[in-house]
Amino acid sequence: MTREARADELIRDHVAGSVAAAAIPIPLIDLVAVTAVQLTLLRKLGRLYGTTVAIGAQGAFAVGLLGAALPRVAASALKILPGIGWIGGAAAQAALSGAATWALANALRDRLEAPRIDAEVEDGADVARTLARVERLRRRGLLDDDEYARMRADLLDAL
Numbered sequence: 001m002t003r004e005a006r007a008d009e010l011i012r013d014h015v016a017g018s019v020a021a022a023a024i025p026i027p028l029i030d031l032v033a034v035t036a037v038q039l040t041l042l043r044k045l046g047r048l049y050g051t052t053v054a055i056g057a058q059g060a061f062a063v064g065l066l067g068a069a070l071p072r073v074a075a076s077a078l079k080i081l082p083g084i085g086w087i088g089g090a091a092a093q094a095a096l097s098g099a100a101t102w103a104l105a106n107a108l109r110d111r112l113e114a115p116r117i118d119a120e121v122e123d124g125a126d127v128a129r130t131l132a133r134v135e136r137l138r139r140r141g142l143l144d145d146d147e148y149a150r151m152r153a154d155l156l157d158a159l
Contacts, residue, residue, distance in 0.1 A: 007048055011105045014041035015098045022097035023090060034097045041105050049112040110142055131155045 001009075014037055021033035039055055046053030113133065131152065138148040 003048060007045060007109055010041060010044050010048065011102060011109070014038070014044075014105065015101045018101035019094045019098040022094040025090070030093075034101070038101050038104060041101065042108055045105060045108055045112065049109075051112065053108070110137065110140060113137070127155050 017037040018034050021037050022030055024030040024033055042053045042055060134143065134148060134151045134155065137143045138145075143151070
């Protein structure tokens, strides 16, 4: 299995875990559970890409705030609307927690992939695949036009 496929699998599994954790009906326990799932995912992605993702107390608080508390507030807001009730709020919280987990993981994955491009060119890895990754990073705004042009030239020289 390729690293990219393994990362997709990790993200998919942890998004499902985040959705399940958000559905816990006990207040605050659900927040802690979603945060734990997200922190585990970040560490596993770091390990997969050959680095350590160190998340201290401040980082854990930030992940918890963005990944669990904000969806909780949004879900609570839905509960005041007539007709939606507790089930709608819980479903919204689960969906928002899953989306936040997905976004957090993909942001980290993009950040971890960017430094590896030069190493892949030096190792003579698949140039076409790496060129596609460079293009994807440029579209997402992780590479500016000068970086993209330099990396693209390096890749084409490797051919």
